[in-house]
Amino acid sequence: MLDIEKLHVTVDGKEILKGLDLSVPAGEVHAIMGPNGSGKSTLSYVLAGRDGYEVTEGRASFDGKDLLAMEPEERAREGLFLAFQYPVEIPGVGNGTFLRSAVNAVRKHRGEEELDAGAFLKVAKDAMKRLGMNKDFLSRAVNAGFSGGEKKRNEVFQMTMLEPRLAILDETDSGLDIDALKIVADGVNALRDPGRSMLVITHYQRLLDYIVPDKVHVLSGGRIIASGGPELAARLEAEGYATIEAAA
Numbered sequence: 001m002l003d004i005e006k007l008h009v010t011v012d013g014k015e016i017l018k019g020l021d022l023s024v025p026a027g028e029v030h031a032i033m034g035p036n037g038s039g040k041s042t043l044s045y046v047l048a049g050r051d052g053y054e055v056t057e058g059r060a061s062f063d064g065k066d067l068l069a070m071e072p073e074e075r076a077r078e079g080l081f082l083a084f085q086y087p088v089e090i091p092g093v094g095n096g097t098f099l100r101s102a103v104n105a106v107r108k109h110r111g112e113e114e115l116d117a118g119a120f121l122k123v124a125k126d127a128m129k130r131l132g133m134n135k136d137f138l139s140r141a142v143n144a145g146f147s148g149g150e151k152k153r154n155e156v157f158q159m160t161m162l163e164p165r166l167a168i169l170d171e172t173d174s175g176l177d178i179d180a181l182k183i184v185a186d187g188v189n190a191l192r193d194p195g196r197s198m199l200v201i202t203h204y205q206r207l208l209d210y211i212v213p214d215k216v217h218v219l220s221g222g223r224i225i226a227s228g229g230p231e232l233a234a235r236l237e238a239e240g241y242a243t244i245e246a247a248a
Protein backbone atom coordinates (compact mmCIF):
# COMPACT_ATOMS: atom_id res chain seq x y z
CA MET A 1 0.00 0.00 0.00
CA LEU A 2 2.73 2.43 1.04
CA ASP A 3 6.31 2.03 -0.09
CA ILE A 4 8.97 4.56 0.81
CA GLU A 5 12.55 4.25 -0.38
CA LYS A 6 15.55 6.29 0.68
CA LEU A 7 13.47 9.38 1.25
CA HIS A 8 15.36 12.62 1.89
CA VAL A 9 13.35 15.72 2.81
CA THR A 10 14.53 19.25 3.41
CA VAL A 11 12.55 21.94 5.25
CA ASP A 12 13.74 25.54 5.10
CA GLY A 13 17.11 24.38 3.81
CA LYS A 14 17.56 21.87 6.63
CA GLU A 15 17.62 18.15 5.89
CA ILE A 16 15.17 16.43 8.23
CA LEU A 17 14.56 13.01 6.66
CA LYS A 18 17.81 11.36 5.70
CA GLY A 19 17.16 8.20 3.75
CA LEU A 20 13.98 6.82 5.25
CA ASP A 21 12.75 3.38 4.16
CA LEU A 22 9.31 2.10 5.11
CA SER A 23 6.76 -0.35 3.72
CA VAL A 24 3.23 -0.76 5.00
CA PRO A 25 1.32 -3.60 3.31
CA ALA A 26 -2.46 -3.48 2.80
CA GLY A 27 -4.44 -4.36 5.90
CA GLU A 28 -1.63 -3.69 8.36
CA VAL A 29 -1.29 -1.17 11.16
CA HIS A 30 2.24 0.08 11.69
CA ALA A 31 3.43 2.36 14.47
CA ILE A 32 6.20 4.88 14.22
CA MET A 33 7.77 5.90 17.48
CA GLY A 34 10.55 8.37 17.91
CA PRO A 35 11.91 11.09 20.12
CA ASN A 36 10.77 14.68 19.71
CA GLY A 37 12.30 16.30 16.68
CA SER A 38 13.15 13.02 14.95
CA GLY A 39 11.06 13.86 11.89
CA LYS A 40 7.75 12.09 12.56
CA SER A 41 5.54 15.03 11.62
CA THR A 42 7.81 15.85 8.68
CA LEU A 43 7.16 12.35 7.35
CA SER A 44 3.39 12.72 7.67
CA TYR A 45 3.42 16.18 6.06
CA VAL A 46 5.52 15.13 3.10
CA LEU A 47 3.24 12.15 2.48
CA ALA A 48 0.20 14.44 2.56
CA GLY A 49 1.90 16.86 0.17
CA ARG A 50 2.29 19.93 2.34
CA ASP A 51 4.04 22.95 0.83
CA GLY A 52 7.57 23.65 1.91
CA TYR A 53 8.64 20.03 2.33
CA GLU A 54 11.14 19.44 -0.42
CA VAL A 55 11.99 15.90 -1.49
CA THR A 56 15.62 15.92 -2.57
CA GLU A 57 16.05 12.17 -3.02
CA GLY A 58 14.12 8.92 -2.90
CA ARG A 59 10.57 7.90 -3.72
CA ALA A 60 7.21 7.04 -2.22
CA SER A 61 4.44 5.07 -3.84
CA PHE A 62 0.83 4.64 -2.76
CA ASP A 63 -0.86 1.57 -4.14
CA GLY A 64 1.76 1.40 -6.89
CA LYS A 65 1.33 5.04 -7.93
CA ASP A 66 3.96 7.74 -7.53
CA LEU A 67 2.62 9.50 -4.45
CA LEU A 68 5.03 12.40 -4.56
CA ALA A 69 3.94 13.33 -8.09
CA MET A 70 0.32 13.79 -7.01
CA GLU A 71 -1.26 17.04 -5.86
CA PRO A 72 -2.41 17.00 -2.22
CA GLU A 73 -6.10 16.93 -3.27
CA GLU A 74 -5.42 14.02 -5.57
CA ARG A 75 -3.77 12.10 -2.72
CA ALA A 76 -6.85 12.70 -0.58
CA ARG A 77 -9.21 11.60 -3.35
CA GLU A 78 -7.15 8.43 -3.80
CA GLY A 79 -7.80 7.65 -0.15
CA LEU A 80 -4.90 9.08 1.81
CA PHE A 81 -5.89 10.64 5.11
CA LEU A 82 -3.73 12.52 7.57
CA ALA A 83 -4.88 13.20 11.12
CA PHE A 84 -2.82 16.18 12.16
CA GLN A 85 -0.82 16.58 15.33
CA TYR A 86 -2.12 20.15 15.49
CA PRO A 87 -5.53 20.23 13.74
CA VAL A 88 -6.26 23.60 12.19
CA GLU A 89 -9.18 25.78 13.20
CA ILE A 90 -11.35 27.05 10.34
CA PRO A 91 -13.62 29.73 11.82
CA GLY A 92 -16.76 30.38 9.81
CA VAL A 93 -16.86 26.95 8.17
CA GLY A 94 -19.28 24.49 9.75
CA ASN A 95 -17.80 21.14 10.67
CA GLY A 96 -20.70 19.24 9.10
CA THR A 97 -20.69 21.24 5.86
CA PHE A 98 -16.95 20.84 5.57
CA LEU A 99 -17.02 17.12 6.19
CA ARG A 100 -19.96 16.42 3.88
CA SER A 101 -18.20 18.09 0.95
CA ALA A 102 -15.01 16.14 1.70
CA VAL A 103 -16.92 12.85 1.97
CA ASN A 104 -18.80 13.55 -1.27
CA ALA A 105 -15.63 14.47 -3.16
CA VAL A 106 -14.20 11.06 -2.25
CA ARG A 107 -17.45 9.23 -3.05
CA LYS A 108 -17.70 10.96 -6.42
CA HIS A 109 -14.13 9.95 -7.23
CA ARG A 110 -14.96 6.33 -6.38
CA GLY A 111 -18.06 6.44 -8.55
CA GLU A 112 -20.37 6.19 -5.54
CA GLU A 113 -23.57 8.15 -5.02
CA GLU A 114 -23.12 11.39 -3.08
CA LEU A 115 -24.81 11.71 0.32
CA ASP A 116 -27.59 14.26 0.66
CA ALA A 117 -27.88 16.21 3.91
CA GLY A 118 -30.21 13.67 5.50
CA ALA A 119 -28.16 10.61 4.61
CA PHE A 120 -24.97 12.32 5.73
CA LEU A 121 -26.51 13.31 9.06
CA LYS A 122 -27.56 9.74 9.76
CA VAL A 123 -24.10 8.27 9.14
CA ALA A 124 -22.40 11.14 10.96
CA LYS A 125 -24.57 10.85 14.06
CA ASP A 126 -23.87 7.13 14.22
CA ALA A 127 -20.12 7.68 14.06
CA MET A 128 -20.24 10.52 16.60
CA LYS A 129 -22.16 8.35 19.03
CA ARG A 130 -19.51 5.62 18.79
CA LEU A 131 -16.78 8.19 19.37
CA GLY A 132 -18.55 9.74 22.36
CA MET A 133 -19.02 13.08 20.63
CA ASN A 134 -21.75 15.60 21.20
CA LYS A 135 -24.11 16.28 18.26
CA ASP A 136 -23.30 20.00 18.38
CA PHE A 137 -19.88 19.20 16.89
CA LEU A 138 -21.48 19.23 13.45
CA SER A 139 -22.85 22.74 13.70
CA ARG A 140 -19.75 24.28 15.24
CA ALA A 141 -17.01 25.78 13.08
CA VAL A 142 -14.20 23.33 12.23
CA ASN A 143 -12.13 22.91 15.39
CA ALA A 144 -12.83 26.49 16.47
CA GLY A 145 -12.62 26.65 20.24
CA PHE A 146 -12.35 22.84 20.48
CA SER A 147 -10.26 21.52 23.34
CA GLY A 148 -7.14 19.49 22.46
CA GLY A 149 -9.03 16.25 23.09
CA GLU A 150 -12.04 17.39 21.04
CA LYS A 151 -9.79 18.20 18.09
CA LYS A 152 -8.27 14.73 18.24
CA ARG A 153 -11.69 13.11 18.38
CA ASN A 154 -12.74 15.23 15.45
CA GLU A 155 -9.78 13.93 13.45
CA VAL A 156 -10.82 10.33 14.13
CA PHE A 157 -14.41 11.27 13.29
CA GLN A 158 -13.27 12.68 9.94
CA MET A 159 -11.27 9.52 9.31
CA THR A 160 -14.26 7.33 10.15
CA MET A 161 -16.44 9.27 7.70
CA LEU A 162 -13.88 9.37 4.89
CA GLU A 163 -13.02 5.64 5.04
CA PRO A 164 -9.46 6.18 3.76
CA ARG A 165 -7.28 3.44 2.31
CA LEU A 166 -4.21 4.77 4.03
CA ALA A 167 -4.56 6.70 7.27
CA ILE A 168 -1.72 8.45 9.01
CA LEU A 169 -2.37 9.52 12.59
CA ASP A 170 0.21 11.95 13.89
CA GLU A 171 0.21 11.92 17.70
CA THR A 172 -3.54 11.55 17.85
CA ASP A 173 -3.08 10.45 21.47
CA SER A 174 -1.56 13.69 22.71
CA GLY A 175 -3.93 15.73 24.85
CA LEU A 176 -6.31 12.81 25.44
CA ASP A 177 -7.10 11.55 28.91
CA ILE A 178 -7.25 7.78 29.37
CA ASP A 179 -11.00 7.46 28.73
CA ALA A 180 -10.84 9.52 25.55
CA LEU A 181 -7.77 7.56 24.48
CA LYS A 182 -9.69 4.30 24.76
CA ILE A 183 -12.62 5.70 22.77
CA VAL A 184 -10.31 7.00 20.07
CA ALA A 185 -8.42 3.70 19.97
CA ASP A 186 -11.71 1.82 19.63
CA GLY A 187 -12.61 4.12 16.75
CA VAL A 188 -9.32 3.36 15.05
CA ASN A 189 -9.60 -0.37 15.70
CA ALA A 190 -13.09 -0.38 14.20
CA LEU A 191 -11.52 0.85 10.96
CA ARG A 192 -9.10 -2.05 10.68
CA ASP A 193 -9.80 -3.69 7.35
CA PRO A 194 -7.91 -5.92 4.89
CA GLY A 195 -8.09 -3.07 2.36
CA ARG A 196 -6.91 -0.34 4.68
CA SER A 197 -3.48 0.47 6.08
CA MET A 198 -2.73 2.70 9.02
CA LEU A 199 0.38 4.45 10.19
CA VAL A 200 0.11 5.43 13.83
CA ILE A 201 2.71 7.97 14.90
CA THR A 202 3.23 8.33 18.60
CA HIS A 203 5.73 9.46 21.17
CA TYR A 204 4.41 7.14 23.87
CA GLN A 205 3.80 3.44 24.14
CA ARG A 206 0.50 3.98 25.94
CA LEU A 207 -1.61 4.26 22.78
CA LEU A 208 -0.17 0.98 21.51
CA ASP A 209 -1.70 -0.87 24.46
CA TYR A 210 -5.03 -0.14 22.80
CA ILE A 211 -4.12 -0.08 19.12
CA VAL A 212 -1.87 -3.12 18.86
CA PRO A 213 0.21 -2.62 15.72
CA ASP A 214 1.46 -5.32 13.38
CA LYS A 215 4.86 -3.64 13.30
CA VAL A 216 6.69 -0.95 15.23
CA HIS A 217 9.38 1.25 13.69
CA VAL A 218 11.73 3.58 15.49
CA LEU A 219 12.44 6.88 13.76
CA SER A 220 15.55 8.68 14.90
CA GLY A 221 17.67 11.27 13.16
CA GLY A 222 15.51 11.17 10.04
CA ARG A 223 15.78 7.42 9.49
CA ILE A 224 14.11 4.20 10.61
CA ILE A 225 16.77 2.71 12.87
CA ALA A 226 14.89 -0.33 14.20
CA SER A 227 11.76 -2.31 13.32
CA GLY A 228 10.01 -5.11 15.17
CA GLY A 229 6.75 -6.35 16.61
CA PRO A 230 4.70 -4.78 19.41
CA GLU A 231 7.39 -5.92 21.88
CA LEU A 232 9.68 -3.23 20.47
CA ALA A 233 7.29 -0.57 21.83
CA ALA A 234 7.43 -2.17 25.27
CA ARG A 235 11.22 -2.24 25.10
CA LEU A 236 11.31 1.45 24.21
CA GLU A 237 9.09 2.24 27.15
CA ALA A 238 11.40 0.32 29.49
CA GLU A 239 14.77 1.34 28.07
CA GLY A 240 14.13 4.66 26.35
CA TYR A 241 15.34 5.62 22.90
CA ALA A 242 19.00 5.99 23.81
CA THR A 243 19.88 2.28 24.00
CA ILE A 244 18.23 1.57 20.66
CA GLU A 245 19.90 4.60 19.10
CA ALA A 246 23.26 3.44 20.46
CA ALA A 247 22.76 -0.06 19.06
CA ALA A 248 21.75 1.22 15.60
Ligand code: ADP
Binds near residue numbers: 012016037039041042
Ligand atom coordinates in the same frame (compact mmCIF):
# COMPACT_ATOMS: atom_id res chain seq x y z
P1 ADP B 1 8.68 15.22 15.40
O1 ADP B 1 7.32 15.24 14.82
O2 ADP B 1 9.31 13.86 15.40
O3 ADP B 1 8.73 15.83 16.77
P2 ADP B 1 9.27 17.15 13.32
O4 ADP B 1 9.09 16.43 12.03
O5 ADP B 1 8.18 18.05 13.77
O6 ADP B 1 9.62 16.09 14.45
O7 ADP B 1 10.59 18.01 13.26
C1 ADP B 1 11.84 17.43 12.90
C2 ADP B 1 12.91 18.47 12.92
O8 ADP B 1 12.66 19.41 11.88
C3 ADP B 1 13.02 19.27 14.21
O9 ADP B 1 14.38 19.45 14.47
C4 ADP B 1 12.34 20.57 13.85
O10 ADP B 1 12.89 21.63 14.61
C5 ADP B 1 12.68 20.71 12.39
N1 ADP B 1 11.70 21.49 11.65
C6 ADP B 1 10.38 21.19 11.51
N2 ADP B 1 9.75 22.14 10.79
C7 ADP B 1 10.69 23.04 10.47
C8 ADP B 1 10.71 24.26 9.71
N3 ADP B 1 9.58 24.74 9.17
N4 ADP B 1 11.88 24.92 9.58
C9 ADP B 1 13.02 24.45 10.13
N5 ADP B 1 13.07 23.31 10.84
C10 ADP B 1 11.95 22.63 11.01
Ligand code: MG
Binds near residue numbers: 036037041
Ligand atom coordinates in the same frame (compact mmCIF):
# COMPACT_ATOMS: atom_id res chain seq x y z
MG1 MG C 1 7.04 16.72 18.11
Ligand code: MG
Binds near residue numbers: 040
Ligand atom coordinates in the same frame (compact mmCIF):
# COMPACT_ATOMS: atom_id res chain seq x y z
MG1 MG D 1 5.46 15.75 15.49
